[in-house]
Amino acid sequence: MSPPPPAPPAAGVRAPWEALPATVREAVAEVLRAPVVTAVTQPGGFSPGVAARVTAAGGHRAFVKAVSADVNPDSPNIHRAEARNTAALPPGVPAPRxxxxxxxxxxxxxxxxDVPGRQPQVPWKDDELTLVLDAVAALGRALAAAPAAFDAPPLTESLxxxxSGWHRLLHGTDKTDSSEHDDHNAHRHRLDRLxxxxxxxxxxxxLLVELSATWRDAAGGxxxxxxxxxxxxxxxxxxxxAVxxxxxxxxxxxxxWFDLLLMLPSVRAQGGPDPEEVFTAHPLGRSADPAGVTATLAALAGYxxxxxxxxxxPGLPTLRPFQRAQGEAALEWLRRRLGTPPGAHPGTRLR
Incomplete structure (x- = not known):
């Protein structure tokens, strides 16, 4: 299988360190016990606002990310969740403190x-992808051993x-809306765009609605x-x-295996290898139920x-093109699992 065209960069709208209000910069200085003297904005990632590697007057280095509700109303809560989760991660998880x-x-x-290091090169290089896939296996072991009391929403309930993307596209309603009807013209326009x-x-x-309907039975653990x-x-x-x-x-x-499944469409979209070959050869993917993986992949593609x-x-102009590239890669992978070449009608669901 030839790789799809490269995905657009995963990049949000970055603001410079100097754009932070003085009160925020002073709060960072209190954490570092000295004012920041240098700040280098970091590319990559979708969060809007400031993302910078900083050095304080005393030589202490850190990574600072900051956002205002004026830039994106959802981003402050996302940062709050990241703070809670990062603070609660057990020591064996390779993540910044x-x-x-x-x-x-x-x-x-x-x-x-501030973790010394750099993002993997994209298009992906074979040796770096091998390193990352090994690290994902180790991450899976560390997360499986994480405390049961970790305060995070259950996956299948919260997602x-x-x-339910395919359901919404077919019916023009939320998953919980029993009417399953909306304006004919709006519905037709949605299907034309699809x-x-x-x-x-x-x-x-x-078929995609039916195929993805059982993903919750498979993706829980x-x-x-x-x-x-x-x-x-x-x-x-x-x-x-890798951190x-x-x-x-x-x-x-x-x-x-859920994290591995979610990661591979982006890998494929950024020049990586066939996700089916990677997933089935990986320690986390080898033991997964094939039908459950197919159902979850179908639901992921719908998302x-x-x-x-x-x-x-607001503040995330490149998010939709990147999601489109991941969707195209996920659909290509799904068609392979169904034994269906692009442009053909699907065969029987894998069992």
């Missing part, structure tokens, strides 16, 4: 350990609406899940390891595709 926070109700800032994105998916919407593994959330260290950053979306009661058809959120 939380050094301190600032929250004035409008601005939320996180001061994190029910998120993973047909432009992927004619196969448009023709087979009902006893592990924590990061739920947002991508190249821009991974740092390769000089010592040859996983950005932890706001942690879920509990997940299958151990990406339905999201890609929505207007961009």
């Amino acid at each position: 939380l050094l301190g926070t600032h929250d004035d109700g409008t601005w939320v800032a996180l001061v994190l350990e 029910t609406d998120t993973f 047909a432009e994105l992927d004619p196969w998916a448009a023709r087979n919407l009902r 006893d592990s924590l899940a990061h739920c947002d593994l991508r190249a821009d959330n991974i740092l390769l260290t000089p010592a040859g390891g 996983f950053v950005d932890w706001p979306h942690v879920r509990s009661a997940a299958a151990p 990406f595709v339905a999201s890609a058809l929505e207007p961009p959120p």
Whole structure:
């Protein structure tokens, strides 16, 4: 299988350190016990606002991310969740430590350990992907052993609406709305946009709804899940390891292979290998139930595709194109699992 065209960069709208209000910069200085003297904005990632590696007058280094509700109304709560989750991670999880926070109700800032390292190169290089996949296996073991009392929403309960994308596209309603009707013209427009994105998916919407309906039965388990593994959330260290950053979306009661499944469409979209070959060869994927993986992959593809058809959120102009690229990669993978070449009608669901 030839790789799809490269995905657009995973990048939000970054603001410089100097754009932070003085009160926020002073709060960071209190955490570091000295004022910041240098700040280098970091590329990659979708969160809007400030993301910078900083050095304080005393030489202490840190990574600071800060956002205002004026930039994006949802981002402050995402930062708050990341602070809670990062602080609660057990020591065996390769993640940066939380050094301190600032929250004035409008601005939320996180001061994190500055991890020496860089993001993997994209398009992906084989040796770096091998390193990351080994690290994902180790991460899976660490998250499976994480405390059961970790305060994170259960995966299958919290993602029910998120993973109902095909249902919403077919019926024009929320998953819980029993009417399953909306304005005919609006519904037709939605389906026309889907047909432009992927004619196969448009023709087979009902099968995709049916196929993804059982994902909750398959994706539940006893592990924590990061739920947002991508190249821009991974740092390769000089010592040859990998550290996983950005932890706001942690879920509990997940299958151990869930993070690997979520990661592979982005890998494929950014020049990586066939996700089916990677998944089935990986320690986390080899023991997964094939039918359950297919159902969860179908639901994941529905999330990406339905999201890609929505207007961009404030401050995140590149999110929808990146979701579209992941949706196309996920659908390509799903068609392979169904034994269906692009453009053909699907065969029997894998059992």
